[in-house]
Amino acid sequence: MTLKLEWSNEQSVHEIPPEWIVRLKELLKIAGEEEGVTDGEVALTFVDDERIHELNREYRGIDRPTDVLSFAMREAGEDEIAIIYGSDDEYEVIEETVDGAEVEDGEDGDDDSFSEPLGDIIISVPKAFAQAEEYGHSPERELGFLFVHGFLHLIGYDHGSEDEEKEMFGKQENILNKAGLSR
Incomplete structure (x- = not known):
C-alpha cells in the first residue's frame, strides 16, 4: 500500500506548476512517514476565494473565506460503521464498539489497487499567494504549509488549545524542513 495524492485545479487565478505537485507528493510521503500513515x-x-468562502459558510458556519479546509474520511464515531472496499466489489465491515475494539465481518478486502480515502483538502490559491507575500516566503512554501496543515487535520490533529497548536505547528515545520521548504 502507499499514500496517493489526487488533485484538481478549479481556479484560474494562479498557475500551479507541475513541480509544485511533485513537491506536494513529496510532502505527503514525508508527513506519512513521520506520522506512521503508510496508505x-x-x-x-x-x-478561489469565492468557492472556499461558500464551503466555509456551508460546512463550518463561518461566513468568510479561509486558506484551507480539511474533510476527514476516517472520523468514524462511536458505534458508526466504516465500509472498506476491496477487490471485486467485496467489502469488509468494521464496527467500532464503545471501548474502541473492532469487530470484523466480511471479506479480507486487501487490494493494492484501491486506497482508502483519508479525506479532502481544499486550498484557496489566491489566499495562499497573498499569505506568502505577507509572510515573506514563496507561494510554493505557503501551499506546502497549507497542505501539510490539512493533512495533519485529516489524521486527527487539531489546534484548539495552546498545547495542541504548539504540537501541530511543530510537526508542520519539521515536515516542511525535511522537504527543504523552511522559511
Missing part, C-alpha cells in the same frame, strides 16, 4: 488517498482541490 490512503488524499484528494486535494485548488479553488
Whole structure:
C-alpha cells in the first residue's frame, strides 16, 4: 500500500506548476512517514476565494473565506460503521464498539489497487499567494504549509488549545524542513 495524492485545479487565478505537485507528493510521503500513515488517498482541490468562502459558510458556519479546509474520511464515531472496499466489489465491515475494539465481518478486502480515502483538502490559491507575500516566503512554501496543515487535520490533529497548536505547528515545520521548504 502507499499514500496517493489526487488533485484538481478549479481556479484560474494562479498557475500551479507541475513541480509544485511533485513537491506536494513529496510532502505527503514525508508527513506519512513521520506520522506512521503508510496508505490512503488524499484528494486535494485548488479553488478561489469565492468557492472556499461558500464551503466555509456551508460546512463550518463561518461566513468568510479561509486558506484551507480539511474533510476527514476516517472520523468514524462511536458505534458508526466504516465500509472498506476491496477487490471485486467485496467489502469488509468494521464496527467500532464503545471501548474502541473492532469487530470484523466480511471479506479480507486487501487490494493494492484501491486506497482508502483519508479525506479532502481544499486550498484557496489566491489566499495562499497573498499569505506568502505577507509572510515573506514563496507561494510554493505557503501551499506546502497549507497542505501539510490539512493533512495533519485529516489524521486527527487539531489546534484548539495552546498545547495542541504548539504540537501541530511543530510537526508542520519539521515536515516542511525535511522537504527543504523552511522559511
